Amino acid sequence: MNISQSQQLFEHAKKVIPGGVNSPVRAFRAVGGNPLFIKSAKGAYLYDEDDNAYLELINSWGPMVLGHAHEIIQKAVADAAQNSLSFGAPTRKEVEMAELIISIVPTLEKVRMVNSGTEATMSAIRLARGYTGRDKMIKFEGCYHGHGDSFLIAAGSGAATMGIPDSPGVTQGIANDTLTAPFNDLEAVERLVTENKQNVAAIIVEPVAGNMGLVLPKTGFLEGLRQICTREGIVLIFDEVMTGFRLAKGGVQERFNVQADLITMGKIIGGGMPVGAYGGRREIMDFVSPAGPVYQAGTLSGNPVAMSAGLAMLHYLNEHPEVYTRLEEIGNKIVAGMQSNMQKLGVNYTINHVGSMFTIFFTDKPVYDFESAKQSDLQLFAKYFQAMLKRGVYLAPSQFESLFVSTALTNDHIDTIIKANYESLEEILVT
Numbered sequence: 001m002n003i004s005q006s007q008q009l010f011e012h013a014k015k016v017i018p019g020g021v022n023s024p025v026r027a028f029r030a031v032g033g034n035p036l037f038i039k040s041a042k043g044a045y046l047y048d049e050d051d052n053a054y055l056e057l058i059n060s061w062g063p064m065v066l067g068h069a070h071e072i073i074q075k076a077v078a079d080a081a082q083n084s085l086s087f088g089a090p091t092r093k094e095v096e097m098a099e100l101i102i103s104i105v106p107t108l109e110k111v112r113m114v115n116s117g118t119e120a121t122m123s124a125i126r127l128a129r130g131y132t133g134r135d136k137m138i139k140f141e142g143c144y145h146g147h148g149d150s151f152l153i154a155a156g157s158g159a160a161t162m163g164i165p166d167s168p169g170v171t172q173g174i175a176n177d178t179l180t181a182p183f184n185d186l187e188a189v190e191r192l193v194t195e196n197k198q199n200v201a202a203i204i205v206e207p208v209a210g211n212m213g214l215v216l217p218k219t220g221f222l223e224g225l226r227q228i229c230t231r232e233g234i235v236l237i238f239d240e241v242m243t244g245f246r247l248a249k250g251g252v253q254e255r256f257n258v259q260a261d262l263i264t265m266g267k268i269i270g271g272g273m274p275v276g277a278y279g280g281r282r283e284i285m286d287f288v289s290p291a292g293p294v295y296q297a298g299t300l301s302g303n304p305v306a307m308s309a310g311l312a313m314l315h316y317l318n319e320h321p322e323v324y325t326r327l328e329e330i331g332n333k334i335v336a337g338m339q340s341n342m343q344k345l346g347v348n349y350t351i352n353h354v355g356s357m358f359t360i361f362f363t364d365k366p367v368y369d370f371e372s373a374k375q376s377d378l379q380l381f382a383k384y385f386q387a388m389l390k391r392g393v394y395l396a397p398s399q400f401e402s403l404f405v406s407t408a409l410t411n412d413h414i415d416t417i418i419k420a421n422y423e424s425l426e427e428i429l430v431t
């Protein structure tokens with residue numbers, strides 16, 4: 001495979017961008033080799049600067065649920081761009097967007113648009129603190145909620161991949177206000193709540209965690225969090241940046257039938273444009289400025305082009321329930337194929353899977369929190385990543401990420417992925 005253009009670009013990039021990339025995991029540090037510089041994408045395929053084609057299992061880390069360059073979203077963006085790119089004033093589209101999101105996502109009565117998942121979670125935490133008048137929050141080890149200071153404690157995703165779950169630059173004061181518990185461990189949460197009586201503003205959780213690899217909530221975990229929060233007057237925040245509009249139209253709240261007080265969203269709601277949002281019960285959201293005292297703002301928030309992309313995506317998903325049936329089918333087929341491959345090869349790695357998200361961990365033990373996720377053989381993962389890439393399948397370049405399928409995958413693509421998985425496992429098991 002010739003990747004000389006990507007190699008040259010990476011050399012240039014390293015001179016002018018820290019580490020050569022604008023988001024750390026993209027640098028391929030955990031898997032070795034040169035990151036691929038992408039020129040274009042269509043449907044299920046990415047094309048790099050050397051014109052190699054790759055079948056996609058990341059989909060821009062989730063947003064491209066219909067595959068790349070879907071015509072309805074491309075058209076919405078092109079049409080909106082005719083009317084200028086930003087006004088910094090209210091628009092009809094923002095009202096339409098808020099009404100649409102509220103009609104789809106359970107428990108939302110009001111929603112505020114921002115520009116990224118990071119902004120959504122940072123704002124939601126500030127709001128929870130302002131609303132409760134308390135300082136501390138509880139997050140779970142291995143969960144990632146963007147790069148806001150408060151969240152870079154025992155953080156997953158790129159922070160875990162780079163070996164810096166507690167980032168330098170976060171002050172001790174901020175770190176003291178972030179309490180952490182193992183995912184799926186209600187007793188640990190109870191202990192923290194008791195030790196910090198009347199001082200926990202929020203519990204924030206990825207209700208299905210995707211940032212330590214995919215880790216599912218055990219039966220009763222989310223319900224338990226709900227009970228604790230209701231009992232103690234704590235704001236329960238579901239970070240649905242990854243899972244929103246993916247695991248069901250209404251996200252994890254709909255799929256697992258548990259309600260949060262605030263929801264943070266991103267990725268799919270922007271259709272591939274930089275968009276985030278947070279929302280919840282009216283009583284809490286009315287604390288946000290200018291309705292209330294908690295300040296939060298954005299020059300480009302509710303940007304008309306971004307809103308048009310998001311609206312096109314959400315209208316499509318709302319009107320095409322078969323998208324969700326197909327996503328389930330694709331996820332199930334790929335995972336079943338991989339499981340059958342492992343059986344044939346006599347290995348028993350753990351695959352965590354729900355709907356259109358899954359992760360293979362190179363351990364035969366169950367993975368239910370960050371500690372168990374870290375038992376995966378990371379060297380084997382790196383070899384597997386490279387073996388799949390060589391066969392034209394693009395995976396997330398870190399063990400501590402989930403894979404995401406799109407509806408652009410045909411049954412032929414699925415067969416190609418399953419075959420690549422067989423050959424890659426075979427290759428890494430003998431080397």
Ligand code: PMP
Nearest residue numbers: 116117118144145146239241242
């Ligand atoms: N929350 C979750 C659950 C995420 O997965 C991510 C990003 N992967 C974020 C927040 C941060 O979103 P962004 O990268 O758009 O700032």
